[in-house]
Every structure is written in C-alpha cells, then in structure tokens.
Amino acid sequence: MRKAVIQEDWDGTQDSEIFDSVDWKARKRVRQSEMRSLWLCKQEIGINRTRRNNARIMKTSDDKCPNCEQHNEDSKHLNICPDAGRSRQHREGATKLRRWMFKSRSKTKPTMARVIHDYIRLRNATTMEELARRGSPELIEAARMQDRIGWFELMHGKLAIQLVRIQEWYCLINNEGLNGKSWSTNMVKQLLDMSHSQWLYRNFSLHHQTLGYLHRLVEETNLRDTARELASLKPEEIPNSSQYLLEIDIESEEQSFTSVSYWVLAMKVALKEKTIGLTKNQKQKRRDAIYGRNWTPIMTSQAAARTGKRDHSSMVAAPILPNPKCLGVGMKGNFKRWTQQEITKYTGGNINKPSQQQKNKNSCKLIIYNADITSRTNKRQRRNNE
Ligand SMILES: [Zn+2]
Numbered sequence: 001m002r003k004a005v006i007q008e009d010w011d012g013t014q015d016s017e018i019f020d021s022v023d024w025k026a027r028k029r030v031r032q033s034e035m036r037s038l039w040l041c042k043q044e045i046g047i048n049r050t051r052r053n054n055a056r057i058m059k060t061s062d063d064k065c066p067n068c069e070q071h072n073e074d075s076k077h078l079n080i081c082p083d084a085g086r087s088r089q090h091r092e093g094a095t096k097l098r099r100w101m102f103k104s105r106s107k108t109k110p111t112m113a114r115v116i117h118d119y120i121r122l123r124n125a126t127t128m129e130e131l132a133r134r135g136s137p138e139l140i141e142a143a144r145m146q147d148r149i150g151w152f153e154l155m156h157g158k159l160a161i162q163l164v165r166i167q168e169w170y171c172l173i174n175n176e177g178l179n180g181k182s183w184s185t186n187m188v189k190q191l192l193d194m195s196h197s198q199w200l201y202r203n204f205s206l207h208h209q210t211l212g213y214l215h216r217l218v219e220e221t222n223l224r225d226t227a228r229e230l231a232s233l234k235p236e237e238i239p240n241s242s243q244y245l246l247e248i249d250i251e252s253e254e255q256s257f258t259s260v261s262y263w264v265l266a267m268k269v270a271l272k273e274k275t276i277g278l279t280k281n282q283k284q285k286r287r288d289a290i291y292g293r294n295w296t297p298i299m300t301s302q303a304a305a306r307t308g309k310r311d312h313s314s315m316v317a318a319p320i321l322p323n324p325k326c327l328g329v330g331m332k333g334n335f336k337r338w339t340q341q342e343i344t345k346y347t348g349g350n351i352n353k354p355s356q357q358q359k360n361k362n363s364c365k366l367i368i369y370n371a372d373i374t375s376r377t378n379k380r381q382r383r384n385n386e
Helices: 002-010 016-020 024-029 034-045 051-058 075-079 084-101 110-121 137-149 151-155 161-174 180-207 213-231 240-247 257-291 301-307 356-362 376-385
Strands: 335-337 345-347 350-352 366-368
Touching: 016 137, 024 180, 034 075, 034 180, 075 151, 075 180, 084 110, 084 180, 110 137, 110 151, 110 161, 137 151, 137 161, 151 180, 161 180, 180 213, 213 257, 240 257
Parallel strands: none
Antiparallel strands: 335 366, 345 350
C-alpha cells in the first residue's frame, strides 16, 4: 500500500522497475529531525514554499528566485540554481563528498567514486552512463539505472540499489571493515545534506532582514517612489549645473535599481547644494550689513589644513564707530564708576563742579576720563614748581 502511494505521488510515468531500483532502506536509515523530514517530503513532491508556489498562493506576479532572479522558481531549481554563491556551495558539497568517498574508513570503489562525484558536480549536465562508459559492465548498468531514477532524485537521496551492490562487493573483496549498508546510509545522508544546505542558503537570501531579497524589494519600491517625487521637481528648484538630471527618464521600468540609486543620490546632492548656496547668501548678506560689502573671509589652505578651522587673520577689522552717548574716548583702565556726589569733570585744567541737573543726568552712568587730560598729581607738581 505504502509503495503504491509513493509510486503514485512520485511520477505517473515512473514504472515499478525504477521504483524498485531505489535503495529505500538507506533512505529510511538516515536519521532526520521532524521538520527536515517534512521539508524533504514537500521538496520531493514539489509543494514546498518556492517562489512559484508562493506567487500562486498569494496571487502575485513575482516568482523570481531570490539568488539568480530567474522566473518560475520551483523545487527542481533548488540544486541547479546558477547563482555564484549557490554554485560554490554545491561544488564545496561535491568536494566534501569526494573526500569522504576516498577516506580509508569509507573507501569507495575508485572508478565508481569518480563517476558519482562528476555526475553530482556537473549538475545534470550529462548522464551517469556517459561518465561511466569506461567502467565495468556492472557500473555501466548501474549508471543507466541511476539515470532513469534521475539526477534530481539522486539529490533527494534516491540512490540506485545497483550502485550499493557494487560497493558491497568491493567491501567484501577488500575486507576493510566497511559494509555496503553503512556506506549507502552515509552516502544518502550527505546527498540530503547538500540539498538541505541549498534550501537554507536560499531561505537566508530571501528572508534576511537587511540583505534579503524581500527586504531589497521593499527598498526598491521606496526608492522608485522617491525618484518619482524628485523627478516632479521644477528646473528652478535645483542648481543650473544639475538640471540635466531631469532629462533622464528615471520612472521607466527599464531603469535598474543601481541606476535609480545613483540618480536619487545625485538629485539629493544637487538639492543640498542649492540649500547651502541659499544659506551662504543669507550669511553674506548679514556680514555685508555689519562689515560692509567688500568684507570677505580669506582662508589660507595651509592654516585650514593645520587647524581644520578658518584663518581669520586676514579679516578686515570692524570699524570703530563713535558712540554719541559716550562723553569721550577713554584709555583702557582709566575709568571709574562715579557716584552722584563725586562727579567731577576735568577739562583744560579747570575744575567744574557739575550742577544738580548734571548730577541727575549722570546718575548711575559710566563716566570716562578724556585721554589727553593729565592726572591730578602731575598738576600739583607743576604748580609747586612754579
Ligand atoms: Zn536561482
């Protein structure tokens, strides 16, 4: 009954001879977790969540492989994806299998080991029978049967029982403590590991939070929206030197993600340039109002490189304008805060006591001596000398 069900699910064209030629016992002996067994069942009958199945369920048009971006990604695409990373992973898996087959503990018949390795590494590019044409008749017959089972099914752990028998004979003759049973179990396990590692790689590529295909899809949608907004700007809103950017038809679907990214970046730089230009003009206007129209900060390149700041040594000093409220231009340090009663002003050697009106006016004000007025001590000395 179980055989009939599997046979029916497998493929209607497969006859019972092919079904019986698979080493099902080796498949059964491989220990797997429940989730991985579930994945394998779905993978074999083609109902796992590939992009093709996802597009059908979610009713979307995107059925691209997350790695090579080929359309119609189905379960068979898993082990033949031409993406560089996926191909490298497959080659590494094949190399690991080859190393295992030539190990002393799992010594495989050399002719058969080379044929199996090449058949797996070439990813269904040729038949096993073609690769085994220089081998023994038993090997050619076993290779023919493996071809009938199929390369894709081999990667799902469906190993031809004739290949296992050849290895059993080889183990018996060489008597190295290995039997065909453990060999076939390990072989199937490694084939399943190779397929499952491809599935994991594919899922990481699809769902990664920052580098995944789905995340990039959202990013691309946002980027194209931004590009559409920027493309609707008026020419006078960006600098003259960047207005040619508006001539590019960036909303076209033919524009790649990279092209749109560079275009958006260039537009943002142009807008920033415009903003900086406006700010500079405002600052210059303020400086013109304070220092005069010809004021320009000169920054020497050496000083800028050394200090990382502007060199203000060559700036023109701000003109000192007379303050009409000051009583006179005083010398630095030669001033006092006078109280109302002590206000005295020296002018030309005559001491004039301020009137009450002047006292009221000077209340709480800073009074500054004239610079050319000699001090009281000098005057006394001059008077004594006379
Ligand atoms: Zn692909």
